[in-house]
Amino acid sequence: MPELPEVEITARLLSAALQGATVDSARAPGLATMQTFKPPLDALAGSTLTGIERRGKMLLVRFAGGGLVTDDDPDGRAVLLVHLMSAGRLQLFEKRATMKDRTARIVVRLQGGADGFDGERELRLKEFGTRQSAWGRLLREADLEADERLSTLGPEAWPDPPDLSILPPRRTLRGALRDQRVIAGVGRRWADEVLWEAKIAPLRRAGDLDDDERAALREAIRMRLDEAIAGYAETLKLPLKDKMPVPERVHGRAGEACPRCGDTILAVHYESDEMAYCPTCQTGGKPYKDRRFSRLLKD
Numbered sequence: 046m047p048e049l050p051e052v053e054i055t056a057r058l059l060s061a062a063l064q065g066a067t068v069d070s071a072r073a074p075g076l077a078t079m080q081t082f083k084p085p086l087d088a089l090a091g092s093t094l095t096g097i098e099r100r101g102k103m104l105l106v107r108f109a110g111g112g113l114v115t116d117d118d119p120d121g122r123a124v125l126l127v128h129l130m131s132a133g134r135l136q137l138f139e140k141r142a143t144m145k146d147r148t149a150r151i152v153v154r155l156q157g158g159a160d161g162f163d164g165e166r167e168l169r170l171k172e173f174g175t176r177q178s179a180w181g182r183l184l185r186e187a188d189l190e191a192d193e194r195l196s197t198l199g200p201e202a203w204p205d206p207p208d209l210s211i212l213p214p215r216r217t218l219r220g221a222l223r224d225q226r227v228i229a230g231v232g233r234r235w236a237d238e239v240l241w242e243a244k245i246a247p248l249r250r251a252g253d254l255d256d257d258e259r260a261a262l263r264e265a266i267r268m269r270l271d272e273a274i275a276g277y278a279e280t281l282k283l284p285l286k287d288k289m290p291v292p293e294r295v296h297g298r299a300g301e302a303c304p305r306c307g308d309t310i311l312a313v314h315y316e317s318d319e320m321a322y323c324p325t326c327q328t329g330g331k332p333y334k335d336r337r338f339s340r341l342l343k344d
Contacts, residue, residue, distance in 0.1 A: 046130075046132075046232055046233065047129045047134070047289075048230065048232040048235050049101070049102060049202055049230030050235070050270055050277060052099045052102050052104060052129065053203075053274050054274060054277040054278060055134075055135055056097045056105075058281065058282065059135065059168070059283070061159060062159060062160040063097065063137070063155065063158045063159065063160075063168065064095065064097075064158065065093060065095075065158060066155040067091070067092075067094075067156045068089045068091065068092045068094065069154040069156055069165070070087065070090050071089040071090065072086065072087065072151075072152050073152075073181070074144075074146075074149045074151075075150030075151065077177045077180075078150040078151055078177065078179060078180055078181055079151070079180070080180050080181070080182045081184065084112075084123060084185065086183055087112070088112040088113050088123075088183075089113065089123070089125075089153065092109060092112065092113050092121065093108065093109055093110050094107070094155065094158075095107045095108065100198065100201075101198050101201070101225055101229030101230050102129070102225070102230055102232065103126055103128045103194065104135055105124050105126055105127075106124065106168070107122070107124050107125075108121075108122070108123050108125070109122045122185070122186035122187075123184060124184050124189050125151075125181055125183050126183075126184060126189070126192065126195070127179070127180070128179060128180050129179050130172075131176075131178065132172050132173045132174045132176065132178075132179070133150070133178075133179030134171050134172075134285070134287060136169055136171060136284060136287075137166060137167070137283055137284055137285070138167045138169055139164070139166045139284075140167075141154065141165065141167050142167060142169060148171040149169055149170070150171065150179055150181070151181050152168075153167065153168040153169075154167050198225055198226065199224070199227045201228075201230060202229060202231050202270060203230060203266070203270040203274070204267070204271065205267070206228070206263045206267050207228060208259075209251075209259040209262055209263050210259065211227065212251035212252075212254075213251060213252075214250065214251050215250060215252060216250070216251050217247065217248045217250060217251070218240060218245060218251055218254075218262070219236045219240060219247040219248065219320060222236040223236050233296070233319075234293060234296045235270065235273075235296075237293075237295055237296040237322065238293055238295060238296055239265040239266045240262070240265075240327065241294065241295045241305075241321075241322065242265035243258070243262040243264075244261075244327060245261070245327060246328045246329075247327065248333065273292050276290075276292055277289070277292075296321045297319070298310050298321060299311060299312035299319070303323040303325065305323070305326055306323065306326055308323055308324060308325040310323055311332050311333070312335070314335055
């Protein structure tokens with residue numbers, strides 16, 4: 046699942062290449078993908094892509110001019126707000142998608158760009174698997190900040206994490222860190238990583254942390270996200286692959302040795318999630334009950 050580091054590097058690389066590109070056309074083959082209709086997506090034709098940014102785990106693709114110009118908006122400024130959800134990717138292609146491409150959800154055909162590319166190419170929101178949950182919203186720039194997807198976001202987790210006294214005291218730390226209304230950008234993967242880095246149990250209540258533990262967790266958020274983004278910046282370039290490198294140390298590594306203490310990394314399995322942790326580093330040597338195995342025993 047793309048989270049803050051993956052979305053940040055996607056925005057950086059695509060913006061550096063595409064700033065100044067002209068839109069030939071735009072369409073949404075994924076019928077459930079576009080959540081807005083005013084302005085219509087095809088109004089992007091003739092506009093200029095002015096930049097791509099990140100907010101939380103979302104991408105903001107900015108356009109100006111062309112078919113977006115109206116009497117009410119003579120500058121014609123709009124933003125395509127994109128959430129990749131669990132299996133989406135925003136990628137750049139030099140070949141145009143065919144109508145048989147079942148992964149394409151939004152397709153923006155472009156000419157030119159800041160990287161000097163001379164020819165046609167496509168900015169394409171792709172989604173893998175059968176669940177169509179990635180989405181896009183084309184919004185007038187004046188309406189952007191009032192959109193509920195942005196207006197309800199908590200403070201950014203990076204580059205300057207907030208004072209973690211904001212965490213709801215009765216929530217588990219892993220749950221609170223993943224709540225975009227509390228802190229924006231962290232999901233299941235990086236919640237596991239920063240809690241391991243801080244040597245704090247993921248199912249502790251946020252209100253149980255003392256000042257030193259909150260400071261350690263805040264520093265772990267800053268350090269691990271910064272480390273991941275710096276690593277991606279050194280190793281990734283366009284075109285971005287469907288799968289990015291895996292810099293995790295604990296998430297998705299159940300059964301492997303903890304890179305810090307050597308104990309076996311354990312996991313708690315949920316219906317659509319897996320929480321990884323080190324019992325020695327984080328839970329005082331006491332493993333959590335894995336609901337998956339508990340259910341099997343009952344059956």
